[in-house]
Amino acid sequence: MRRLAILLTAALLLGGCSTTTTFDGDGPKSDVGIQLFQWNWDSIASECTEVLGPAGIAWVLTSPPQEHIVGSPWWTAYQPVSYKVESRLGTREQFESMVKTCHEAGVAIIVDAVINHMTGQDSDGFGWAGTPFGHYEYPGLYTEKDFHHCGLSESDDITDYSSAGNVQNCELVNLADLATETDHVQEQLAKYLNDLRSIGVDGFRIDAAKHMPASDVAEIVERIDGDPYIVQEVIRSDGEPIQPEDYLESGDVFEFGLAYQLVAWMKTGQLANIANVDGYGFAPSEQSRTFVDNHDTERNRQTLSYRDGAKYQLATMLLLASGYGSPVLYSGYAFTINNNSLPVDAEGAVTDVACANFADFADAYADGEWVCQHRWPGTLGMVGWRSAVGSAEVTDEWSEGDAYAFGRGSLGYVAFNASDVPLEHRFETSLPAGEYCNVVAAGCSVVEVGADGSFSVVVPAWGAVAIHVDSRP
Ligand code: LM2
Numbered sequence: 001m002r003r004l005a006i007l008l009t010a011a012l013l014l015g016g017c018s019t020t021t022t023f024d025g026d027g028p029k030s031d032v033g034i035q036l037f038q039w040n041w042d043s044i045a046s047e048c049t050e051v052l053g054p055a056g057i058a059w060v061l062t063s064p065p066q067e068h069i070v071g072s073p074w075w076t077a078y079q080p081v082s083y084k085v086e087s088r089l090g091t092r093e094q095f096e097s098m099v100k101t102c103h104e105a106g107v108a109i110i111v112d113a114v115i116n117h118m119t120g121q122d123s124d125g126f127g128w129a130g131t132p133f134g135h136y137e138y139p140g141l142y143t144e145k146d147f148h149h150c151g152l153s154e155s156d157d158i159t160d161y162s163s164a165g166n167v168q169n170c171e172l173v174n175l176a177d178l179a180t181e182t183d184h185v186q187e188q189l190a191k192y193l194n195d196l197r198s199i200g201v202d203g204f205r206i207d208a209a210k211h212m213p214a215s216d217v218a219e220i221v222e223r224i225d226g227d228p229y230i231v232q233e234v235i236r237s238d239g240e241p242i243q244p245e246d247y248l249e250s251g252d253v254f255e256f257g258l259a260y261q262l263v264a265w266m267k268t269g270q271l272a273n274i275a276n277v278d279g280y281g282f283a284p285s286e287q288s289r290t291f292v293d294n295h296d297t298e299r300n301r302q303t304l305s306y307r308d309g310a311k312y313q314l315a316t317m318l319l320l321a322s323g324y325g326s327p328v329l330y331s332g333y334a335f336t337i338n339n340n341s342l343p344v345d346a347e348g349a350v351t352d353v354a355c356a357n358f359a360d361f362a363d364a365y366a367d368g369e370w371v372c373q374h375r376w377p378g379t380l381g382m383v384g385w386r387s388a389v390g391s392a393e394v395t396d397e398w399s400e401g402d403a404y405a406f407g408r409g410s411l412g413y414v415a416f417n418a419s420d421v422p423l424e425h426r427f428e429t430s431l432p433a434g435e436y437c438n439v440v441a442a443g444c445s446v447v448e449v450g451a452d453g454s455f456s457v458v459v460p461a462w463g464a465v466a467i468h469v470d471s472r473p
């Protein structure tokens with residue numbers, strides 16, 4: 001029964017009858033995904049086994065796996081040279097083995113699919129796997145005729161985000177823009193994506209979806225075998241003609257609007273707003289993928305990031321407690337300059353992840369150190385909390401000043417404190433009496449719920465206390 005429930009949840013999460021996935025993980029499966037930015041395939045595999053599977057994380061979003069230009073910045077990954085599964089992150093064999101290992105741990109694999117463009121290089125070169133290429137020449141894949149030349153600006157670059165034609169047919173930072181409306185381009189893309197499907201890949205992040213008409217994306221997705229999970233990157237920006245909602249036919253969308261609001265709420269302390277996001281114009285909850293940050297926003301500083309320490313952790317816990325959307329966690333490496341390289345070996349391949357030793361939020365990370373913020377106790381604890389409370393309704397809401405607390409019926413309760421001062425309070429809950437572990441603190445610090453369902457606790461400054469029925473001493 002339990003196993004069936006896990007299989008069913010997994011199937012639902014992945015948008016239906018995924019052909020290649022079986023989940024044997026034993027933890028309760030959550031709807032939470034995680035982007036492991038620039039983690040190599042071997043490191044993702046061991047993280048699936050050691051941390052993600054046991055924590056009940058549903059899937060990992062990998063960085064792009066296809067052959068890319070040679071160079072030290074992380075963004076070489078976003079300039080495809082060919083669709084060989086051969087990159088700085090590992091070989092095809094390592095990729096295959098990662099998919100297998102993660103599946104055995106009950107974790108699905110979602111791949112970042114760079115399908116809007118090829119390279120942005122004006123001179124000819126060779127890719128990571130040795131494949132020759134020119135800006136508009138990719139042997140065996142594409143020639144000049146397969147690219148857009150929008151003719152709307154001197155460089156053919158995107159110059160006007162108020163024009164859909166400009167955004168979709170011109171070049172995003174000089175990246176050769178594929179004619180995604182054509183049969184030939186769609187066929188090549190489908191071959192690549194279906195090759196990944198044959199390895200067992202469960203779904204795709206559609207990179208730069210805004211830069212392709214929603215109808216092109218839909219046609220490409222149609223050509224993918226089986227019923228893969230799809231999540232699209234359409235950065236929300238008010239007043240633009242292209243909006244995430246245009247893409248819902250092909251799958252889910254990342255809700256950038258909520259990530260921006262989290263920054264504001266951490267400033268104002270208005271955490272209770274998350275319980276009522278109706279007025280914000282976000283994507284429908286069932287198709288919304290929420291997040292605190294991703295690799296782009298931690299660099300352009302439009303969202304919180306690991307640098308914000310306890311505030312970042314608080315925002316992550318709040319997101320995990322919310323019934324709106326499904327969260328995607330983020331984990332990357334520390335940097336001071338956007339182009340900072342990541343740890344590589346003598347050949348330039350990304351080396352295995354070694355997580356920074358986390359003692360508390362005051363830790364400063366050295367450039368290139370793997371932050372592993374997904375392992376912070378508050379994050380893992382709230383993933384468990386989320387699984388425990390499931391879809392139970394919000395009850396026993398309380399807020400005062402910068403503090404906000406609520407329950408999910410008789411299954412769990414959480415209290416947040418967005419201020420510099422610890423908060424002592426007696427919370428009224430609908431929980432059965434007894435002892436509970438505060439799951440966001442390391443170890444089990446015991447909270448005692450009385451016969452009337454109330455408990456008294458000190459919520460740390462910029463911290464939380466969370467208890468649920470599946471974690472009792
Ligand atoms: C994305 N989503 O839509 C990715 O999340 C984002 O990280 C990608 O940009 C972008 N779209 C294209 O896939 C990154 C990075 C850019 C970088 C591009 C291409 O943020 O800075 O552009 O990848 O590698 C770089 C240079 C840029 C240059 C371009 C072409 O920064 O100055 O443009 O390469 O050579 C002349």
Ligand code: CA
Pocket residue numbers: 116167168169170177178211212
């Ligand atoms: Ca385009």
